[in-house]
Amino acid sequence: MDYYLKCIECGADFDKTEIIYTCRKCDGLLDVIYDYDEIKKNMDMEKLKTAPPSVWKYKDLLPIAIEPVSIREGGTPLYKCDRLAKKIGVKELYVKHEGMNPTGSFKDRGMTVGVSKAIELGMKTVACASTGNTSAALAIYGAKAGIPSVVLLPAGKVALGKIGQALMHGAKVIMIKGNFDDALALVRELCEQEPIYLLNSVNPYRLEGQKTIAFEIVDQLGFQVPDRVVLPVGNAGNITAINKGFKEFVTLGITDKRPKMTGIQTEGACPIVKAYRADADDITPEKNPETIATAIRIGDPVNARKALIAIKESGGMAESVTDDELVQAQKDLAQLEGIGVEPASATSVAGLKKLVDAGLISKDETVVCVTTGHLLKDPEEVISVCTEPVTVEANLEALRKAVFE
Numbered sequence: 001m002d003y004y005l006k007c008i009e010c011g012a013d014f015d016k017t018e019i020i021y022t023c024r025k026c027d028g029l030l031d032v033i034y035d036y037d038e039i040k041k042n043m044d045m046e047k048l049k050t051a052p053p054s055v056w057k058y059k060d061l062l063p064i065a066i067e068p069v070s071i072r073e074g075g076t077p078l079y080k081c082d083r084l085a086k087k088i089g090v091k092e093l094y095v096k097h098e099g100m101n102p103t104g105s106f107k108d109r110g111m112t113v114g115v116s117k118a119i120e121l122g123m124k125t126v127a128c129a130s131t132g133n134t135s136a137a138l139a140i141y142g143a144k145a146g147i148p149s150v151v152l153l154p155a156g157k158v159a160l161g162k163i164g165q166a167l168m169h170g171a172k173v174i175m176i177k178g179n180f181d182d183a184l185a186l187v188r189e190l191c192e193q194e195p196i197y198l199l200n201s202v203n204p205y206r207l208e209g210q211k212t213i214a215f216e217i218v219d220q221l222g223f224q225v226p227d228r229v230v231l232p233v234g235n236a237g238n239i240t241a242i243n244k245g246f247k248e249f250v251t252l253g254i255t256d257k258r259p260k261m262t263g264i265q266t267e268g269a270c271p272i273v274k275a276y277r278a279d280a281d282d283i284t285p286e287k288n289p290e291t292i293a294t295a296i297r298i299g300d301p302v303n304a305r306k307a308l309i310a311i312k313e314s315g316g317m318a319e320s321v322t323d324d325e326l327v328q329a330q331k332d333l334a335q336l337e338g339i340g341v342e343p344a345s346a347t348s349v350a351g352l353k354k355l356v357d358a359g360l361i362s363k364d365e366t367v368v369c370v371t372t373g374h375l376l377k378d379p380e381e382v383i384s385v386c387t388e389p390v391t392v393e394a395n396l397e398a399l400r401k402a403v404f405e
């Protein structure tokens with residue numbers, strides 16, 4: 001398949017064989033550009049309409065020629081959430097639960113493509129900085145591919161389940177005395193200097209895997225497009241990737257419209273929201289981001305430029321929520337719909353509620369909230385926000401008292 005890399009800022013082109021993350025001329029972010037006419041000609045529409053969703057179902061739209069490094073990612077459920085819709089006050093609400101991926105987050109979609117690309121390019125080691133989920137996914141796909149992975153984590157700020165995954169799957173785990181933004185700056189430098197393949201979302205190939213969330217949403221809605229997609233934003237790759245997926249389906253004539261991309265951050269870490277409110281083209285980095293949602297504790301999102309473009313061109317918006325609001329949404333998802341998510345994921349639902357309450361989202365819209373990571377990723381947060389279990393003597397009287405009082 002024919003494709004190349006294009007700078008979103010200056011339009012410079014780069015060949016697909018180059019090991020490159022940003023534009024050599026202006027340092028702008030890169031996009032993967034395909035020959036859509038060729039794809040259209042060769043696309044098996046019957047298969048597209050009938051095969052079950054998974055990342056590699058859409059391989060005609062992915063930049064990998066080899067047999068991919070895969071552990072069956074994607075194909076996550078799209079739940080129709082009527083009780084939650086009623087509470088929030090929207091007509092039709094769906095939750096795309098990305099916590100149901102093999103490692104419990106959407107990062108698997110990116111890593112199956114990213115690690116496959118590393119192998120295709122002949123790279124022998126992969127690396128990333130991470131607030132946790134990227135590192136878990138990198139470790140697992142590195143293990144599956146049989147190559148070493150190196151992960152840099154902000155010391156003391158990563159949820160337990162995620163560290164456990166990175167360690168058990170054999171990554172070299174390095175704690176940085178700094179925040180995620182510091183770790184990302186460091187790993188980018190390391191990968192420029194050493195033959196190590198960088199697999200953060202600044203790598204445009206990784207985002208190609210994540211765009212399959214858009215394909216699956218359309219697929220699971222019977223080839224209908226929702227009015228709006230709401231999702232958490234941290235390093236800002238996912239909102240960009242999903243927007244690209246929706247655009248590609250329009251380009252290919254599979255759909256005829258796109259949803260409004262709506263990004264949610266927390267009040268303690270919301271550079272994209274501030275830029276959106278100021279109608280700015282770029283963010284002002286935040287030096288000390290802080291939130292209970294450690295996955296999106298990010299002050300200098302690498303994909304900010306792409307995300308702001310995606311929000312603007314899709315007619316979407318950006319909003320922030322408090323930690324209390326996201327914890328309430330996490331409980332609503334869990335207790336009204338049986339969907340267990342980590343704190344960052346719940347910002348999508350908290351943000352939707354806030355925007356509906358404010359009259360900024362119409363109650364008539366069909367909305368998809370993306371929940372990006374599984375509840376079990378961050379057990380410590382769960383314990384800290386839920387009522388403590390009671391301990392009783394092992395007899396019926398004590399049990400009755402505990403149950404009925």
Ligand SMILES: Cc1ncc(COP(=O)(O)O)c(C=O)c1O
Pocket residue numbers: 105131133134201232233234235236237238239295296342344345372373
């Ligand atoms: C669970 C979870 N949700 C949301 C995000 C934000 O995604 P993005 O960085 O692509 O904006 C991340 C990571 O950043 C994450 O781990």
Ligand SMILES: N[C@@H](CCOP(=O)(O)O)C(=O)O
Pocket residue numbers: 107128129130131132133134135199200201202234235237295296
């Ligand atoms: N939440 C992310 C932060 C890194 O984002 P990436 O998309 O650039 O890898 C994580 O899980 O580490």
